[in-house]
Each structure stands twice: as structure tokens, then as C-alpha cells.
Amino acid sequence: MSPPDAHFWTERWAEGRTAFHQPDKNALLVAHLDRLPKGRVLVPLCGKSHDLAYLRDHERPPFGVEVVEQAVRELFEALGVSPTREGDLVRGAGVSVFLGDFFAPTLPALAGTFDGVWDRAALVAIDPSAREPYRDRLLTLMSHGGTLLLATFDYDQDLRAGPPFSVPDDVVHGLFGPHGTVERVAQHAGTLPTPDGTAPVMENVYVFVKR
């Protein structure tokens, strides 16, 4: 597997290069929370995001997936609990995390069990060559009629390397359109750092409902 792989992310966490981590819950999640049905919510590539606690506090018990142990340790430290660990499953304070690769063969045991998914900095974090396997894994884990709330970046990929990678509108529709309904529900202009300064970026929010 080419970078960004588990080794890449483990080094980033160890070196503290985690600018993707936000000091508070994500504003787009707060704005669009009502789109996510109440019940368990899958948070792929969750890092130590405060979104997990926010989902828990809003009747949406989160199930994160994170490959870097340091991230999971720091997540539960921030939650103020010593979690229990059974194999790859780490739990505490109403938050569950699968500590391992999102593409791991054991995850399909949870097939069809998620009515909601929150993807922030997950699809945009993986190598473009892994997008279809990532989409397929999401489809496996989601229930029929399940909802994915997805935040993406759309920018000129020539201006900087990923992650985060640019995931333009046509890519989102190409990935998810054949499998249900896809609607863009918000668009916000911003900037991303580049080697020469900043690049303009659109942050898009989509709601995908699996057929």
C-alpha cells in the first residue's frame, strides 16, 4: 500500500503533525446533525476528534475506526476515562473505537449495522486509488436507507499534494451516485496552506442515502 498508509499516519501522530485535529467539534457536523438519524454513527478514520463526544451527547453513540494507537489513547485521555479493551475494540465514556485499519477483514462483521456515518477528513485523507475500496467498505457497513454525512475539499490539486486530497463534485457523484441519492447541502469557501502560501478551497457537505 502506498502512502498515506498506517506508517505515514503513525509518524504524523508521533511528530505532532496533526493540524487536521480541530480544537472543538466540527461546525459542519453541528449545522447538519439533523441529517444523521439517531442511533449508532460510524466515524471512519476518527483520529481523536471531539465530534465523537458531540455525537454521543446527541443520541448518536459513535463507533470510530482509527489505525494509530496514540490517537486512540489521546482520544480517551481527552474524554477523561480509562477505556476497556477487548481485542481491537476500545470502549469508554459512551464511545467505541475499532483500533485498526478501516480496510481490515474483521470489520465486515459489522455489516449493515450503521444507519449513520460522519465522514470528516476521512475520504479526503486516503489515497485516490483507495477511494472505491473505501466507498465499498462504507456501503458494506451502512444499512439500507442509511445516511452518510460527508465533508470534502475541492481545490486545484496542482497547487499542493494531499492529504487532504481534493475530492471534486463529480468524483463524489461518481462514487456514490450509483448506490443511492447524493445531494450537496452546503458549500463554504476557504483556504488551504500550500508551499507558496494558500490555495482557495471549497468545503462541500453532502448527504448520501444508500438505496
Ligand SMILES: C[S@@+](CC[C@H](N)C(=O)[O-])C[C@H]1O[C@@H](n2cnc3c(N)ncnc32)[C@H](O)[C@@H]1O
Ligand atoms: C486527516 S485525519 C482526520 C481525523 C478525524 N476525522 C478528524 O476530523 O480529526 C485521518 C485519520 O485517519 C487515520 N487513518 C488513516 N488511514 C486509516 C485507515 N486505513 N484505517 C483507520 N484509520 C486510518 C489517521 O491515523 C488519522 O488519525
